[in-house]
Amino acid sequence: RQGSLIERLTALPARPATPTELLRVHTEEHVSLVASSRGRTFRFDPDTQAGPRSYDAALLAAGAAADAVDRVLLGEIDRAFCAVRPPGHHATADRAMGFCLFNNVAVAAAQALHRGLKRLMIVDFDVHHGNGTQDIFYDDPRVLYLSSHAFPFYPGTGTLDEVGVNLPMPPGLGDEEYARVYRTIAEPIGRAFDPELVLVSAGFDAHRGDPLAGMDLTRKGYAELTEVCLAIAEGSARGRVVIALEGGYDLDAIAGAGAAVVGGLLGARPGKLTWPARGRLDPLVDAYRKLLAPLWPVLEGGVSGPIPTAC
Template sequence: MNAVLALSHPCFREHDTGPNHPECADRMDAVEAGLRAGNLTARLTWERPEPVSREQLLRIHGVEYVDHLLALDGQSARLDPDTVVSPGTLPAALCAAGAAVRGVDAVLSGKFRHAVSLARPPGHHACRDRSMGFCLFNNIAVAAARALNAHGLQKVVILDIDVHHGNGTQEIFYSSSQVTYCSIHQSPWYPGTGALEETGEGMGRGHTINLPLPGGMGDPDYLYSNRELFLPLITKIRPQMVLVSAGFDAHLLDPLADMSVTTAGFGFLYRELFHVLESIDCPSVMVLEGGYAPQALSEGVSTMVEAALDPASGAETPPPALPHGDTVRLVAAAKHLASLRE
């Protein structure tokens, strides 16, 4: 069984997005309830993360942007139509980035095989100089920068399975050859980026791999994409670390998207991912992003954590189910574009 570190902090509940906002404090209750129901809480090592430093944020975000947000500590503000600041937001946002960073430090210390950051607010829409889509700091990007700058890693893969395209993460690493950003997402959909043809620029050419799928896709499509595109790519790249933007809003029950992935589907996807990571001796950090149906989030996190603890657990891998024709075509196109990488 793998040693897995879970990062959580009471301050994540203090980021108050107001009434009827889907990205709400109750999400943390759903996450904890799922782990309890799966009898997983005691199998994890728990830690409270520290807030990230200003210096670490500046590895990713612009100085004016960082200082503007830091100056909002204790205040209320609206940063974009979806993204609000409440008096408790800044400590939560700083600890959310700190949790992802701690995850990187923990798995690179060798003490833990995988780490999971159970934090909010999420991060993958946050751009260098802009908050959007519930995100303030780009937690996973700050974590990737930590891996490169503090630990000297040279090959990191970010796998973004949130149903929305991680436009912020893509933008931040668009010209990097050290961080390969892979995303499967619904398209057309918020935030509108993530076309197949967006493959990186300069040194980063070929290091952005987007798989935009039409709405309505389910387990066969996600498993096919994982098996045919992402897992072979990870095997080929042999990254020193994989960071996962772990969203659960591609779930059938999610109110913010139209995909039909089931909890069992997420389970197969993660188990197959961890099998491959084991085969190349690669640690990972899962960083919570979206997931707005409490039951789906609860079950999704639980099945992901169970897979991280023991990839051999759970039901047997299903025979390859028939994906949609669009999925087969888009995966082939993405594979072709990825094969052109320098």
């Protein structure tokens, strides 16, 4: 099955991000500091260390995301999955943190805005909140950032009252719980915003096989999240989705979940995920709706019962 996926993909070489692309989202001081790590071992903070070639890899990661946006907007490719390292969503405008040097998805979003798009949505289902991405676009109404993440957890941001759509989640949630949150909260908001492009920060550290976070997603759950992103992209985005790899600490989990996401981009349809009309997530979903409905009237009244997988 992995082989059949690969046969349907077009592999594209990564190119380095240009200084102009980086400086749309990062300060000159930050770009210079990361560049100074080239050829040596350098520690940005207790968690984030660069090796001799980390700078080159980070340039390629950010450049690949920007190039994927260009190719999708030009119609050269339909959608893209950027299998890049290092990840990016913790990197702020002026700081490397959480293993992230440059913010790949932010560079991609800025590229899309530079090409003339007016509304972008970034969906981040990494188990950690993408504080860097949120910070970079905090005051930009053209970019809607939506994150589901374990809370309280590193980096400690992503509360319900922050700008954007933050969906803090308790540990132990699996496919059905994620499906409920994404189908009843994320998808209606995304469709109402009607972005011209959907960018995805795809972290696979909420997988049940990942040793860090204590979440319980499987391949089926990640396929469902991909379906939601594609559903959001059905309007003005005309199906255009660019996904960038973020976190994950178990190679088998990353491989399996990544294959499920790529399969979704290629048109594979997961089996339907349903959930009880009432369940342990009720207080949390009610809190999401209470806070978000004044900004997103589409959430008023709620949704009862299971939501079928989109076709």
